[in-house]
Amino acid sequence: MDKSQYERNEKKMSDEYLHKPYHQLFGNLRLNEIVRLLIAEWHTFNPYCEQTMPHTYVERLQGRLDAWNTLFGGDVDINTVLVKLLLEFAVTKDDRDLVQKTLMSCFNLRVISAKQYKALVSAMERKP
DSSP, X not given: OOHHHHHHHHTTOOHHHHHHHHHHHHTTOOHHHHHHHHHHOXXXXXXXXXXXXXXXXXXXXXXXXXXXXXXXXXXXXXXXXHHHHHHHHOOSHHHHHHHHHHXXXXXXXXXXXXXXXXXXXXXXHTOO
């Protein structure tokens, strides 16, 4: 059992518990698409940043905030969100390969730094 599964079991959080908030935030997007969106559009995608935007639907925002808090535990930075996503939802080798290609393309385009790239890839490699 890896560390994230252990922490989830300690909190009595099942996969079904995380399924609804995941789909409420990300819909049916694949993990590599979510990573690309988060890196490119962090301030648009983060509901805590969305609070400050005009013309925000309050009910929709509250649902997104609840889902965000369930998955990530509050107002956190992008690195924490990406690491939690990779540890929790990069289940198959295909998912990890697609995410690694996405991270490499973001690194080559100089969207993320070498330090961020290494940290995210090493977090992904900790998966069994």
